[in-house]
Amino acid sequence: MVRFEPLTSPEPLFPKPKSGGEGRLVVVSNRVPVPSASGSPAAGGLAVALNAALQQRGGFWFGWSGKVSEEETPLEVHDFGHVSYAVTDLSQRDIDEYYAGFANRALWPVCHYRLDLTEISANDTAGYFRVNEFFARRLATLLKPDDVIWVHDYHFIPLAAYLRQMGFENRIGFFLHIPWAPYDVSSALPAYQTVLSGMTRYDVIGFQTRRDLENFTRCLEQENMAREVGGGCWEADGRTFRVGAFPIGIETDLFRQEAREAKSNSLVRRMRASMEDRHLIIGVDRLDYSKGIRQRIAAFSCMLERFPQMRNRVTFLQITPKSRSEVPEYIRMQHEVAEQAGWTNGKFGDVDWTPVRYINKAVSRTSLAGLYRTARVGMVTPLRDGMNLVAKEYVASQRGTDPGVLVLSRFAGAAAELDSALLVNPYDTEATANAIVRALEMSLEERKERWRAMMDKLRANTVDHWCASFLSVLAQERACLSSDAAERQDDGALEPAIGRTAAHFGGSWTGYRRN
Ligand SMILES: O=P(O)(O)OC[C@H]1O[C@H](O[C@H]2O[C@H](CO)[C@@H](O)[C@H](O)[C@H]2O)[C@H](O)[C@@H](O)[C@@H]1O
Ligand SMILES: O=c1ccn([C@@H]2O[C@H](COP(=O)(O)OP(=O)(O)O)[C@@H](O)[C@H]2O)c(=O)[nH]1
Numbered sequence: 001m002v003r004f005e006p007l008t009s010p011e012p013l014f015p016k017p018k019s020g021g022e023g024r025l026v027v028v029s030n031r032v033p034v035p036s037a038s039g040s041p042a043a044g045g046l047a048v049a050l051n052a053a054l055q056q057r058g059g060f061w062f063g064w065s066g067k068v069s070e071e072e073t074p075l076e077v078h079d080f081g082h083v084s085y086a087v088t089d090l091s092q093r094d095i096d097e098y099y100a101g102f103a104n105r106a107l108w109p110v111c112h113y114r115l116d117l118t119e120i121s122a123n124d125t126a127g128y129f130r131v132n133e134f135f136a137r138r139l140a141t142l143l144k145p146d147d148v149i150w151v152h153d154y155h156f157i158p159l160a161a162y163l164r165q166m167g168f169e170n171r172i173g174f175f176l177h178i179p180w181a182p183y184d185v186s187s188a189l190p191a192y193q194t195v196l197s198g199m200t201r202y203d204v205i206g207f208q209t210r211r212d213l214e215n216f217t218r219c220l221e222q223e224n225m226a227r228e229v230g231g232g233c234w235e236a237d238g239r240t241f242r243v244g245a246f247p248i249g250i251e252t253d254l255f256r257q258e259a260r261e262a263k264s265n266s267l268v269r270r271m272r273a274s275m276e277d278r279h280l281i282i283g284v285d286r287l288d289y290s291k292g293i294r295q296r297i298a299a300f301s302c303m304l305e306r307f308p309q310m311r312n313r314v315t316f317l318q319i320t321p322k323s324r325s326e327v328p329e330y331i332r333m334q335h336e337v338a339e340q341a342g343w344t345n346g347k348f349g350d351v352d353w354t355p356v357r358y359i360n361k362a363v364s365r366t367s368l369a370g371l372y373r374t375a376r377v378g379m380v381t382p383l384r385d386g387m388n389l390v391a392k393e394y395v396a397s398q399r400g401t402d403p404g405v406l407v408l409s410r411f412a413g414a415a416a417e418l419d420s421a422l423l424v425n426p427y428d429t430e431a432t433a434n435a436i437v438r439a440l441e442m443s444l445e446e447r448k449e450r451w452r453a454m455m456d457k458l459r460a461n462t463v464d465h466w467c468a469s470f471l472s473v474l475a476q477e478r479a480c481l482s483s484d485a486a487e488r489q490d491d492g493a494l495e496p497a498i499g500r501t502a503a504h505f506g507g508s509w510t511g512y513r514r515n
Pocket of ligand 1: 153154177178387388
């Protein structure tokens with residue numbers, strides 16, 4: 001690990017790209033998957049795909065260290081070959097206001113259509129913008145003019161605006177992993193116009209689905225903040241940006257392989273041995289109200305009530321690692337889910353059968369792959385979700401000769417691609433209960449047909465495709481110049497994008513200040 005003072009280091013801090021021509025890639029996200037000391041990379045499709053892109057071009061990943069420090073400590077830099085990981089600590093107040101506050105008590109619920117759970121706090125709002133400015137200042141010390149920056153997720157919406165204000169005209173892309181709600185919902189967000197205008201400072205803005213993209217562009221129109229100039233491009237304050245839907249994928253083949261090899265995994269073997277001849281139904285989610293876990297267990301319970309022949313023939317395994325326990329809404333829902341599971345077991349369980357096995361710990365990716373493959377039914381029923389990778393992982397893990405059935409919420413981003421799943425409205429308990437029975441009783445022929453259709457999609461759009469397609473759009477510097485601007489650039493009237501000062505692009509973005 002190298003430590004340095006960001007503002008005083010005279011030498012370039014990160015390795016140069018492997019090949020000439022392309023600038024380094026700089027990935028920014030709140031959580032940074034720093035490889036272990038031995039150099040083995042963090043698991044997870046997103047981390048693997050972005051690490052591969054970083055390895056290819058050289059570059060670094062920047063974000064929060066996950067640690068609290070009351071002093072402004074130097075950036076921590078971990079070097080692994082062509083790739084570095086630069087992380088900064090935050091103070092407790094910063095974490096409370098930026099992460100637990102505005103990001104997870106305002107942006108997260110609003111983007112998941114939950115105005116009832118949204119907390120509006122002027123301190124949190126100010127903290128979110130202050131911490132973004134802090135991240136931008138720290139990142140600024142590491143940047144070179146031809147770096148291509150890819151910012152991830154709702155924690156960092158205003159980051160580009162601060163970088164632009166400091167004079168950076170690098171290509172900057174933004175990908176939103178969570179949904180973008182329709183105007184009437186998203187406009188309830190505190191500092192809504194500032195957040196929206198912060199988005200317009202990127203060169204490319206990616207969403208998981210067309211629905212999110214359309215919700216976003218309607219917000220731009222409603223606020224009269226940007227005008228469409230064609231080809232997925234918009235213009236605001238004299239600069240253009242491109243918007244698009246880039247549904248994230250998984251490492252489809254690798255996941256399949258892990259599922260095949262998981263037979264020998266001890267957790268999977270223990271689970272199989274304990275099943276006797278019952279069918280397994282599986283749910284895997286962070287403990288988050290957006291995932292619809294309570295509603296799902298209620299639907300399972302309703303199924304046992306209405307179809308007594310299913311009692312003692314199925315086991316529902318719900319794997320739910322705790323998440324964001326510092327946020328009060330998450331504590332409340334922990335109680336609700338535990339109560340629903342306990343109630344179902346009390347009502348239907350027997351001395352030799354526990355209908356719901358509810359587990360609050362994280363399970364490794366290999367074990368998950370094996371459990372998915374064991375399960376006849378995968379229940380992925382969020383009330384709202386950006387994508388939901390579990391849905392894709394469940395399908396990829398199945399045996400082609402005897403696949404299980406995915407019961408999938410219409411409100412998961414994954415439903416746009418996995419439309420051969422049994423699609424349900426998770427608010428409709430009886431219909432979801434019926435779908436579980438339909439999945440359990442589905443013929444082998446129908447299961448295979450549905451599975452093949454979904455596998456075709458998963459093979460066509462892996463996480464590597466997702467990464468490459470976003471980066472290729474981000475690399476197209478001229479793709480969005482309006483025809484006027486393109487002509488002027490051809491005449492030499494416009495300078496190249498890199499190296500321009502903030503003043504060229506309207507210094508109107510002033511960030512958020514508390515009165
Ligand atoms: O970092 P945490 O606060 O512990 O939360 C974990 C992550 O949750 C969210 O995941 C989203 O991204 C997935 C991949 O694109 C997508 O499938 C899912 O629907 C989203 O909910 C969040 O967006 C991440 O930033 C968090 O790190
Ligand atoms: O015990 C667990 C639970 C979940 N996951 C992984 O966490 C990710 C969850 O992603 P998803 O898009 O479904 O939801 P998010 O938590 O990002 O909102 C998936 O890759 C899961 O395989 C895991 O590795 N172990």
